[in-house]
Amino acid sequence: MMNDSHVFHRTAGVVPPRASRGEGIWITASDGRRYMDACGGAAVSCLGHGDPAVVRALSDQAAQLAYAHTSFFTTDAAEDLATLLVRGAPEGLDQVYFLSDGSEAIETAIKMAHQYHRETGCKTRHHVIARRQSYHGNTLGALSAGGNMWRRASYDGLLLPATSHVDPCWAYRHQLPGESDSDYGLRAAATLEAEILRIGPDNVSCFIAETVVGATLGCVPPVPGYLRQIRDICDRYGVLLILDEVMCGMGRTGTLHACEQEGIAPDILVIAKGLGAGYVPLGAVICAGRIHDAFVAGSGSFMHGHTFVGHPVACAAALAVQREIASRDLLANVRLRGAELHQALSDRLGDHPHVGDIRGRGLFLALEFVEDRAAKAPFDPRRRLHRALRDTAFDRGLMIYAMGGTIDGQQGDHILLAPPYTIAPAEVQQIAEVLTDAVVSVF
Numbered sequence: 001m002m003n004d005s006h007v008f009h010r011t012a013g014v015v016p017p018r019a020s021r022g023e024g025i026w027i028t029a030s031d032g033r034r035y036m037d038a039c040g041g042a043a044v045s046c047l048g049h050g051d052p053a054v055v056r057a058l059s060d061q062a063a064q065l066a067y068a069h070t071s072f073f074t075t076d077a078a079e080d081l082a083t084l085l086v087r088g089a090p091e092g093l094d095q096v097y098f099l100s101d102g103s104e105a106i107e108t109a110i111k112m113a114h115q116y117h118r119e120t121g122c123k124t125r126h127h128v129i130a131r132r133q134s135y136h137g138n139t140l141g142a143l144s145a146g147g148n149m150w151r152r153a154s155y156d157g158l159l160l161p162a163t164s165h166v167d168p169c170w171a172y173r174h175q176l177p178g179e180s181d182s183d184y185g186l187r188a189a190a191t192l193e194a195e196i197l198r199i200g201p202d203n204v205s206c207f208i209a210e211t212v213v214g215a216t217l218g219c220v221p222p223v224p225g226y227l228r229q230i231r232d233i234c235d236r237y238g239v240l241l242i243l244d245e246v247m248c249g250m251g252r253t254g255t256l257h258a259c260e261q262e263g264i265a266p267d268i269l270v271i272a273k274g275l276g277a278g279y280v281p282l283g284a285v286i287c288a289g290r291i292h293d294a295f296v297a298g299s300g301s302f303m304h305g306h307t308f309v310g311h312p313v314a315c316a317a318a319l320a321v322q323r324e325i326a327s328r329d330l331l332a333n334v335r336l337r338g339a340e341l342h343q344a345l346s347d348r349l350g351d352h353p354h355v356g357d358i359r360g361r362g363l364f365l366a367l368e369f370v371e372d373r374a375a376k377a378p379f380d381p382r383r384r385l386h387r388a389l390r391d392t393a394f395d396r397g398l399m400i401y402a403m404g405g406t407i408d409g410q411q412g413d414h415i416l417l418a419p420p421y422t423i424a425p426a427e428v429q430q431i432a433e434v435l436t437d438a439v440v441s442v443f
């Protein structure tokens with residue numbers, strides 16, 4: 001639709017429907033149409049829309065004190081949220097740096113790792129290793145770390161040269177027939193060790209990975225033991241491990257942090273999206289106490305900072321979000337409803353000739369589509385299948401997160417579901433029903 005909008009929209013010149021109200025899992029547009037938000041936008045709205053406790057906390061904080069620059073003040077909201085986050089964080093993580101979104105938080109984590117090495121006397125460690133087909137954000141540092149070739153292609157020449165990429169851990173496509181999970185995990189992790197040795201261990205600052213890969217691969221968890229191997233390799237070579245849980249963290253997979261299910265702790269954990277649940281833009285870096293100690297004992301200041309770091313209204317809203325999730329035991333609902341949704345999708349679409357894989361954890365699920373199930377052959381990308389699926393579902397009032405380039409940035413199609421943690425059993429069935437209808441209709 002073209003009109004007189006002055007907003008630079010995602011698809012330039014194309015104005016999407018105007019969202020005017022949100023309630024629970026529903027968004028209502030200005031023309032009265034209702035859409036079921038089965039993907040939380042982009043795995044953001046984990047409490048659903050219009051939660052009164054969060055709205056109250058947000059407006060109370062705005063009335064009391066909307067903003068105080070962190071070079072002058074700290075606030076109760078920032079202090080209380082940091083304390084709550086550290087209490088729930090994996091062992092050893094002790095200090096929180098607040099940002100305004102996931103990309104800023106990833107930039108911060110990369111820079112924190114870089115400066116940490118300098119504070120501890122190593123000036124050569126600057127190289128960042130990440131994985132192919134990962135996504136870490138759209139600012140230049142985060143995009144440089146990201147391994148999705150399609151997203152990187154437009155910025156050729158502008159990305160950081162000291163980055164490189166190793167294999168993801170993706171059993172559906174890379175585990176060999178007859179290969180055990182542990183052998184596959186070892187083989188995938190070995191690509192990191194080989195890359196560290198190629199670059200030279202004294203030159204590598206950090207390895208960054210999504211615990212469960214979100215947007216670009218579609219909810220791919222690691223095989224058991226893979227991240228344990230990664231942790232050991234990082235320790236062996238003094239490389240900091242950054243886990244990006246911007247999308248998969250803060251309860252989305254059924255535990256507060258996805259890495260809890262892997263039995264490891266990173267040196268730096270990055271969170272965003274579900275932290276503020278869409279009520280406010282907020283991201284955070286939670287770092288190990290020893291990293292913070294190095295700054296205190298060293299230069300005393302992190303050469304970093306943004307105007308809206310630790311914004312009181314954002315912190316107050318996130319504090320209310322996290323209290324709601326804990327007091328209503330919503331992670332139990334994530335596990336229960338997640339299992340139901342997985343089952344409902346498998347029942348309806350598990351045998352569909354073009355559904356190659358149904359995967360994920362908790363309320364973080366994806367379907368990968370293939371032309372040929374046996375060969376796992378993708379559709380011709382020119383067909384833009386994921387777009388057709390998204391548009392068809394949207395026409396039926398269902399919001400799903402659809403992405404192409406699953407395999408190599410070009411080929412492959414998947415769709416991702418990430419409904420609110422508050423979802424009811426009937427809504428789970430409704431998502432499966434409408435999605436099935438959309439899939440059948442597209443094929």
Ligand SMILES: Cc1ncc(COP(=O)(O)O)c(C=O)c1O
Pocket residue numbers: 042101102103104106135136137138210214215244245246247248272273
């Ligand atoms: C894993 C991951 N990291 C980082 C980001 C960037 O976050 P933001 O879009 O809030 O900048 C995203 C966004 O989708 C993400 O999924």
